[in-house]
Amino acid sequence: MYQSKWRIFTNHAILILGALFMIMPVWIAFASSTHTREFVFQNGLQFWPGEHFFENYGAILFDPSATKGRVTALEMLFNSMVLGLGFAIGKVIISMMAAYAIVYFRFKLAVPLFWVVFSTLLLPLEVRIVPSYEVVAGLGLLNTYTGLILPLIASATGTFFFRQFYRSVPDELLEAARLDGAGPIRFFIDILVPLSVTMIAAIFIIMFVVGWNQYLWPLLMTTDDQL
Known part of the structure; x- marks a missing residue:
């Protein structure tokens, strides 16, 4: 009993220290951003917030001159949010439908097609960015x-x-759905999607971060400052 409590305390202490270690740089950056530029240059990064929070963040969010451009940081955040949500939602839907077809529609080319799709991981965006640009330009997008x-x-x-x-989903679920008269779409929506909530959340977060962090792709595909 004593060892169990000590182990719980140790585990929580390690987790708390790890969380503080990760949060501390973000907090210092935030606290320093509430001071004036001159004060930070003279005194270095600050741990405690200053008195210029509304002034600094009002300027960076709503004043285009603060970002040395013709758009505000708020517009930049909006564009990143649209790209992140578009990537996450689109990739989750397409991935679920593709995986469903590969697993449950047992056609002869299912396995080869899956490995063709999987092999595209060997081709990063930088390798196919020129033909992708030509396709997007040709479609007027x-x-x-x-x-x-x-x-x-x-x-x-x-x-x-x-x-x-x-x-990993038992075949008995598919057989039970068929006995109840459920077709492929009903089985997918009513059974597989609820079972996939955890996987959907994980993939959504990963793909949202991928979309949010995109830099080279939007840089090449846009010339409009509003995007």
Whole structure:
């Protein structure tokens, strides 16, 4: 009993220290951002917040001159949010449908097609960015959110993880659904999607971060400062 309590205390202490270690740089950056530029240059990074929170953040969010451009930081955040949500939602939906077709529609080319999709992980965006640009330009989708999101909406990673999860679902669920008169779409929506909530959340977070952190792709696909 004593060892169990000591182990719980030790585990929580390690987790708390790890969380503080990760949060501390973010807190110092935030606290320093509430001081004036001159004060930070003279005294270094600060641990305690200053008195210029509303002044500094009002300028950076709503004043284009603060970012040395023609758009505000708020517009930049909005564009990143649209790209992140578009990537996450699109990749989750496409990956779920592709994995469902590969696992449950047992056609002859299912396995080869899966490995073709999976092999695209060997081709990063930088390798295929020129032909992707030509396709987007040919479709007239430059300077549009559709042109930013649609070409990268497929995800071999998401397809792989959903495929592995669907393969772990017992076949008895499919047989029971058939006995109840459920078709493929009903089985997918009413049974597989609720079972996949945890996987959906994990893939959504990963893909949202991928979309949010995109820099090279939007830089090449847009010339409009508003995007």
